Structures are given as C-alpha cells and as structure tokens.
Amino acid sequence: MGITERWRGETAAKGTEHSTLLRSSFPAFVCLQGALYAAYGIESPFLPSFLGERGLSSGEIGLVLAAGTLVRLAAGPVAGHIADRYAATRLVLGFAAAAAGVISFGYLAAHSFWTLLAVSMAHSVAIAALAPLADALALTAAERERSFSYGWVRGAGSAAFVIGTLAAGQLVGALGLASIILASGLMFLAMAAATSRVPAAPARREAPIEGLAGVRTLLAQPLFRRLLLVAALVIGSHALNDGFAVILWREAGIGVGTISLLWSESVASEVVVFVLAGPWLLKRFSPAQAALLAALLGILRWVVMATTVAVPVLAVSQLTHGLTFALLHLANMRLIGEMVPDHLSATAQTLYGTLGLGVASAVLTGISGLLYGWLGAGAFWVMAGLCCLALPLAPGLRRKGA
Template sequence: MAEGRTTSGGVASGTLLRGSFPAFVCLQGTLYAAYGIESPFLPSFFGERGLTPGEIGLVLAAGTLARLVAGPVAGHVADRYDATRLVLGIAAAAAGVISFGYLAGTGFWTLLAVSMVHATAIAALAPLADALTLRAAEREGSFSYGWVRGAGSAAFVAGTLAAGQLVGAMGLASVIVASGIMFLAMAAASVGVPAVPARREASVSGLTGMRTLLAQPLFRRLLSVAALVIGSHALNDGFAVILWREAGIGPGTISLLWSASVASEVVVFVLVGPWLLSRLSPVQAALLAASLGILRWTVMATTTAVPVLAVSQLTHGLTFALLHLANMHLITETVPPQLAATAQTLYGTFGLGVASAVLTGTAGLLYGWLGAGAFWVMAALCCLALPLAPGLRPGAE
C-alpha cells in the first residue's frame, strides 16, 4: 500500500485525514466562524433595535458577567459526569437556538435577557472544544492542537469578512441568522469528534476540583501570566484602529496592518508555535511573549510610522498565540484528566475573560486620558509578567 505524503510536521497526510483532525477543524472552524460573524456587528444590531449606547454597554457587560459564572460551572459539570462532548454539543445547540431570540427582541429588558441567556450558552464552548482537541491530539499523536486552533483563527477572519458582505446585502439581522446557523453546525460537528475515553479516576464532586486547581501555585501563575500578557491586548483590540485613523493612516493600510497580525497568529498556531515549543520550555515561551509584548506596546505608544507598525503587528503571533499554546501544553501536562474541562474553563474565565473584561472596560478611560500613551500601561502589564514566568514549570514554588 502506498504511503501518504508527509506534512511539515512529519506526519503522513493520509494518517492525518484518517484521524480526528478533520472533525476537530470542522468543530473549531464553525465555532470561530460563528464568533467572527456575530461579535463585530452585535452592538450595531442592538443600536438598530433601539438601545442607547449606555444600554448597549450594559447589555454587553451583563453578558460578560454571565459568561464568567457559567463557564466554570459548565466545565465542572463536564468533568463531574465525564461528559465533555455531550455538554459541548448541548451548549452549542442552545447557543444556536437562543441566537434567533435576538430577532424577536426589542427594547432593553428583552434584549438584556436574551443576551445573558446566550452568553451563558456560549461561555464554555471554546474551553470545552480545546479540552477535547488537546486530549485527542495527545492521544492520537497525528496532529497538533495548534493546527486546529489556527484553522479556528482563519475561520474567524473568514466569518468577519462574510458578515460584512451579509450586512451590506441583507442588513444586520442577517448576521444573527448566520451566526445561529454556525452554532447549530458546531453542535452537529461535535457528534463527529471523539469523546474523551472513559477514565478510571474518580470524578471530583462539588467545588473541590476548582479549589484543587486554584490551590496549585503553578496553575495560579499560569492564570496570572495569561491575564497580564494576553489581557494587555485589550487596548489594542479596542483602540488601535482609532489611533491609526487619528494619525491619518488610510483604511486600506489599516486593513493590511490588522491582517498582518491575524496572519501571524495563524502562522504561529499552525507552523512556528509547535516548532518553537519543541525547543523552548513554557518558561522561555512566556518570557519571549512578555518581552515582545513590552516591545510591541512601546512601539504603539511612541510611533505611528507604518513600516514600524507593520513589523510590530507581525509579533502578534508570538505575544498571543505562542503563549496560549504554551499554556495549553502546561495544562495538558500538569492537570489530571478528571479536571481537564474545569481547568480549561477556569483558564478561559480568569486567565482570559476577567482580565480582558476589566481592561476593555478601562481602555476607554486610559485612551481618553493618555491617548497613545495608554499603551505604556499595557507594556507595564507585560513587565509584571516577567518575574512570574519562571514559575511556569512543574515543581516551582
């Protein structure tokens, strides 16, 4: 029998296609396509339905709070009953169905209620999908988690581009329909991915699993470093485009700058990140991400020269994707299987969600007060991560 062609990672392409890799690409692709379609235009949809800017902010903030509570609960349920895939499928189906509730909503209280229920449903989708992907990649050995996550990032971009076309052709309601369909497609895709094999270890009841993880110095440091370095991207996500427009940079150039950062993210997830992590320890990866974060935000604080910005944007894959990959490896290596889903949802909630929510909420105040100088604050956050990074190794105090 002829052997399959080999991928860049040395895995036969035939083996790759026969494994669960295509199923996980479909799972993560539909998830991030749904996010890419919905997230940029949801605030505008609320405005079209009569909400004031202040009410839109309250609705979005309430959704964030709902996710912060619902995520760890869903992770605990998935671990408690050894049912990660089932919980994921139910949550994705619920997210799809609830999405259509926005279409019937008018007025602040109705849309607030729909938003909170929808946020509850989507809270654990990414963490649970990551938990399944990581375990399958480790078990099968034929693909890397980064390959799947990179496909998700590409799907997010494709979804955002498609949403822009939909809004132009059919209005804002079309993106609600499209994102709902993609969440339902994710629910269907969840059936095709393998469940985590039944474990022999006893499940952890109550809040014991969360307390066990949060009591571990390594896990707490992981959350802290992620919150500082990945959280520091919040100001960039919200105000980089505003800063560049105020500096006279045209929309075409801005699109290229933004695309460069997304492209670097995909390249690191799929190619560079797995290669680097085979040569760097999690400590070294975190130090590299934090150091480049300091450099990146220093550039943003001091110049709007397009060539310099272009180089700076290309570091996004290392300031975000590399650290995220390193954290996924650490969680896989150090967290017991019976707490995998709980660990992922705690990481998504406290390592990413809380920091991003707080920093996004204060970004406007910082930018209004300091302008481009607000990026010095983001650089300072990355500086704070440097002394914490050496603790990202098993056995470190």
C-alpha cells in the same frame, strides 16, 4: 539509493502521513473549531449595531454587552465543572452549541431593551464554555492520536474567524444586520453537529469530583495560579490594542485600507504561529521560555505603539502578535495538559478562559478607555508595564523536576 528512489520514498512517506491525518479526528476538529470561530467572527463585530438598530441607546447597548460578559464569566466554570463531574465534556459541548444556535434566533423576535437583555444573557450562558470545552477535547485527542497538533486546530479557528468577519460585512451590505443573527445561529448549530463527530474524552480512572472541590484543587496549585496570572498580564495587555488601536491610527491619519492591512497582518501572524511556528518553537522551548519570549515581545510591541504611528514600523510590530498571544496560549495549553489530571481538564480550561483571559480582558478593557482618554497613545506604556510584571513570573512556569 538513487535520487529517483529517494524522492519516491519521501513522496510515499508524505502520502502516508496525509492519509493518517485524514483518518484521524483532525478534520472533525477543524469543522468544530471552524464553525465556532466563524460564528464568533460573524456576530461579534456587528451585534452592537444590530442592538442599536433595534432601538437601544448607546448606554443600553453597553449594559446588554456588559451583562453578557458577567454571565459568561460565571457560567463558564459551572459548565466545566459539570463536564468533569459527569465525564461528559462532549455532551455538554454539543448541548451548549445547539442551545447557542437556537437562542441566537431569539434576537430576531426581540425588540425591547428587556427582551434583548434576556436573550443576550441566555445566549451568553450557552456560549460561555464553548471554546474551553472544545480546546479540552482537541488537546486530549491531539495527545492521544499523535497525528496532529492542537495548534493546527486552533489556527483553523483563527482563520475561520477572519473569514466569518469578512462574510459578515458582505451579508450586512446585501441583506441587513438581521442576516448576521441568522448566519451565526446556523454556525452554532453546525458546531453542534460537528461535536458528534469528534471523539469523546477517554474513560477516566479517577473518582468523580464532588461539589467545587475540583476548582479548589486547581487554584490551590501555585503553578496553576502563576499560569493564570502570566496569561492575565500578557494576553490581558492586548485589551488596549483591541479596543483603541484602530481609533489611534485613524486619529493619526492612517487610511482605512492601510488599517485593515495592519489588522489582517496580526491575525495572519496568529494563524502562522498556531499552525507552523508555535508547535516548532515548543519542541525547542519550554513553556516558561515561551512565556518569557511572549512577555519580552509584548514590551517591545507596546513601546512601539506608544511612541510611533509610522506605518512601516507598525507593520513590523504587528507581526509579533502571533508570538505575544498565540505562542503563549499554546504554551499554556501544553502546560495545562501536562499538569492537570484528565478528570479536571474541562474545569481547568474554563478557569483559564474565565480567570486568565475573560476577567483580565474585561477589567483591562474597561480601564483602557480611561487610560486612552487620559494618556492617548501613552496608555500603551501601561500595557508594556503589565508585560514587565510578567517577566519575573514566567521562568517559574515549569513543573518540579522539569
């Protein structure tokens, strides 16, 4: 075969792949995750400022945000259990997204601490399981259709978060803080509409789970408990970075423009790993090996943060974010997909989001403030220590016989 014929054959094959991808549920999941994370990106950076504009003190803002966190931690597993109990993951997701959009607008009518607290708690109930349930549907579809990777969908969500955050800054500058409430509410409603376009989870053969038996079944599995613990240690160790890296860099005299570039670099690496590098790596590495790599690079990253504020060194270390967070998340999604039966997938995702990520991040965020006030940059040594604790646990993240 000549070069021209081979080129034509490769081009035709690529065209077929693209056509298959467009006919799959991938575009619908991109819209779903894009709307979800755009809503998060628009709302989360500016909600505290909005609450302050409504007259809340810093202490009251903290109480509102803390109450919302506690409500999400409780509501997430309940929503997952309902989705599994009635085999209605897509229905629960669509209803919750619509409720999140409608309740968001309640912020615009609230002006006192108690009304804002009530709206925040109701909104937190609605959004508690959005990401885990969306992940459950995407994982099932990716495994069933084989035409796209879950990482591509999740990478689209990360990109949408960045775009949403950038758009929110423009909206606030032009229209004021109330505009972010309107915009995020509309994004949640767009997510509800997109939910109707993604495929529902396939019909299951197993009998429905009664009561909290599904939660007990999952937590009784040593492998699932180990997965939660490794996620809590490695992904949870990012809490100090998320809350205090910018403060540390500004205190060191690093300019706002440079800080924005450093932060954007880490998000860009996350997208690259979700979309490209992660799926490639997980074809060659087991979840246990990926978790071990994430923990090792986590140690390296936090040691760098503890010892230097040199911008060139920070620029290199920020590139590891895609591996310390996104690769481990992808590995955990793969392991959950392999070890958890279909009739417990939504429950497993909400437990992972609540116990593996939510509780760990909430606790470590609170501890991080104390650590940073006491140790300054040295607090990152503690985060490196958490990743060290994950090292002996990571190799056990494999199913028997795997």
